[in-house]
Amino acid sequence: MKLLHIENLSVEFPTHKGNVRVLDKISLRMNQGEVLGVVGESGSGKSMLALAIMGLLSPNAKLTADYLSLNGQDLMKLNLDQRRKYIAQNASIIFQEPQTSLNPCFNIGTQLIETIELHGIRRRKKQRQRALELLEAVGITEPELRLKQYPHQLSGGMNQRVMIAMAIAAEPDLLIADEPTTALDVTIQSQIIELLLELNRTRDMGLMLITHDFALLSESTQRVCVMYSGQIMENASTDNILSSPRHPYTKALLDSIPHIGERHHMGQRLYSLKGRIPAIDHLPVGCRLGPRCPRAAKECVKTPRLDMIKQHGLVRCHFPIPSSTQVEGERND
């Protein structure tokens, strides 16, 4: 049984110019306990995907899917109330800015206990005990003191740990972390990621790690899903993506990051994709990367499908980049 199984999920919003489709036929699967990375420039639809899975889209959004299941339960067969309840028991999400998700007017204890109560622990003493357990599980020192403190009295990293404590209160099988460390210092970033991975290992909790930091994905994920303009462009194992990206967009993202050991030389420049991600209501005809793509050709005015490439993964491109190992093989023939 898959932890998460999505087939052709789309999300549309009504606007004064008609409907805009912010997610276009997303299909992906996660195994129990898997760590999946989701990358893409801002505006590519990563957060929208997370909200869609969590059932947290605004009411005017229109979600359609051929199949959408979490822990074996077909979510499309549940009504809105049932769906919310089921998702809350099986999945949790944490966001980029812990400060905006925590209520500044209540202390940590009140907020944490509220979440614990939601998940069925009624006795006051038990609740408190569970709260302390959770804070310890996420590596917060002096948990007794923290319960009495308010969000502004804690550092950004500490608040993010509190958010994680709340998120795991229900012992979810899936945790979605939407850019959980973007707002934090590097030293804190690495601690938070380590914590998430530890929870993944010790509780066999599936983790969807949304980020724009490829270096982060390289260490922590098994698969990576690359999004652009509301579509999946490439979906393959992390090793394949890093050693031999087949989609021009994936390669461009990787090439635009300075590489280790690359130091200041006269005339040396980074690769950079020209232009920027198109507005979702002004998409180019055919392949959405077309106007920016270095490999674009006539054919690309037709929309490419997300196709399987053997021994690699799924790639949406008419002219995928040849695999680096394949090229060697051909030479040997």
Added chain:
Amino acid sequence: MTEPVLAVENLTKTYRESGWRYRNHVTYALNNISFQLNPGQTLAIVGESGSGKSSLARQLVGSDQPTSGKVLIDGEDVYQLSASERKKKFKKVRMVFQNPYSSLNPHSRIGSTLEEPLKINTSMNSRQRKEAVHNALQRVGLRSEHASRFPHMFSGGQQQRIAIARALILEPEVIVADEPLSALDVSVQAQILNLLMNLQEELQLSYVFISHDLGVVEHISDQVFVMYRGQLMEYGEVDQIFDQSMHPYTRRLLSSTPTYRHTVEYLNKVNSPEFKKLAKKSNGCPFASRCPYAEQKCLDQMPKTRNISGQRVTCHWPLQD
């Protein structure tokens, strides 16, 4: 020997926390900072938030005055000059901020935003100013017709180009860029980074480049200055800092970054709560509470900055493996 375009000597900036709870506690945002920047070179400033990077940037461009210490532009101590002479000096050192949108006036067309410094600082006539604006826009990869538009009509990357054009308009020698990429996507970051490198080579510009992204720092800088709580921890050539860092804090930063984790030896030990408490109260090394190599001496005594074959290290026990 080339003379530094920009240098600071024993620069210190304190802020007094007001309010009864602090009992007029004094924060050292900068504590005795010294460095030199040579023409055409890039000096990167690294450190976690709160380490004093933005305060340093403000002292360098003259938007804030240091509590003590010197700022030298082209070898001259600016605070020894008359106000008008000083203003002339600071024309050579201009700033680019992290968030391009909030740094641009939303109600003002790009053209007049760019013209503003020319009106204040030069005796150019209107035609000359228009031409300077046109040139600056071209330089950063924009077009003259963009001058009549408002900031919100541009993407984040374009806004950062405009901010760079504004910094360039007075033909400075030094640009101080405070986290200029962190609000941008990677592909746009690469565009801006390339632009900065082009401009440096064309115009012989020097950069003070503040960043927390070590990958970018390794790529762009000639020297690296690592600071913590307002103090110099380690300062040296990019090769020294990335290949043979000796300071525990530098190692800590490198080992926290996935790309560099495997390039350094770093003890991953957490100090006991008792030790942390003692360290926070002490007047010794500011990093002691978090430093896995800390010993009693680190609490008793602030380490001096040593010069080890050209590399500056503020630590009692510089790492040597």
